Amino acid sequence: MSVRFFFQFCFGSILLQLTVTAVLSSNGYKYDSCGLLTSNATSRQQTKFNFQLLGYDYDNLPIILMNWGHYDLRWLEAHPKQLDTFQRNIAQWIDDTSNGTFFRRVINDTWTTYSHVSILDFDGLDLRQILSETAIKLVLQTFIQLQKLNSLISYGFIVNANPIAHQVINLAKPLAANLLEHFDVYGTNSRKWKPFLAKKIPIHQLPPAFGGNKDFKPVANCGLI
Template identity: 45%
Template sequence: MLICNFVSVLLGVSVAIAIRSGKPPSDNCGMLRGNSTERRYNLQILGTDYENSPVVLFPLGKWDVVWLVNHPEELKLYTRNRFQLMEDIKSEKMFKRFTNQTWRSDLCAVIVDFDGLNLRQMFVEPAVKLALQNINDLQLLIDFISYGVVVNANHVAHQLLNIAKPLASSLMERVEIHGTNSRRWIPQLLKKIPRSQLPLNLGGFKDFKPIATCDQI
């Protein structure tokens, strides 16, 4: 997911036209591509768990929602891609894009990593609303999520999750929430997902490569 000012006015116009036409140039995840690297709002399809379900990582702690709500064009692109992602998961298109994979496409496992989330995000009301919407989106996909694991939940993340509970009660029942002590939650994560399917910061290997990185901007 790429962000910010486009390289030229012409490119900006072409992206705007693509959004309106519904036929944007897309990456291998079906996401409309922007042309700035100032901020990143990506998710990753890591691999599979022990049940052969795809594992999707949402590094929400690194998504600068304050910056995003202050950049309308990038927010529009992000919103479009977020909607497309949800539709593709519901229709099972998302995981079928990767034809060399033999995983099941009807259910996925979700990891939400809050590493990097700070108190600044909680002082801007539109940013809080967007952060809550990101969590609510997962609630709307509850029928397609086998389970979820939240890691690196600091006090700010816990505040956000508490606010989100009324919106995402069914999701919360299916999610394990872990704090910032990786020595505690990595062993729990490895009971669900093989080490070979995880990056180093989640208990995997240094040379790990995800199946796909999907840029929402």
């Protein structure tokens, strides 16, 4: 089965069954400093499923970096408890961001700006991580859920988009077209996209992989499992 046919097959079947996952009861879980649920995953596993509040752009808008290329969805598929936590946390973070709770929690309790900048990094994504219908469904569900933030994303970047990432983005376009309009998509050559980030975001607000300083520290690290 070719990669293109696989994606088309999954997309066709998922459209028949795809629904946005509701926020479920959180009994038996603990919350971290970002207001998200924690599971019994190891710190190494949690690092692979995290996102960061980097800092602020020139207009003082907070910057969210999500390392989608590190999210091994096939691993999640094989670990139901972590998968459940991941889905709950995505939904919870989106709701908290929509009503301003997330930024007031991790920045300060008087923060009033709801708009933000979003960076989706696909560095490291390979076919194995998403080569199942369940994994593709999870990606598309996440894009649909992120549509709730459509009016709150001032602008965004998708970086390190290899051919697999482009296939995923193309599948998501019919489902999240309004969301994706906010993003400029760049490939894996960082020399081409780093200057565009620097025009919008001060260098000292970016990690080294994005052209920032070696001693960079994010405002917050948040785990999705």
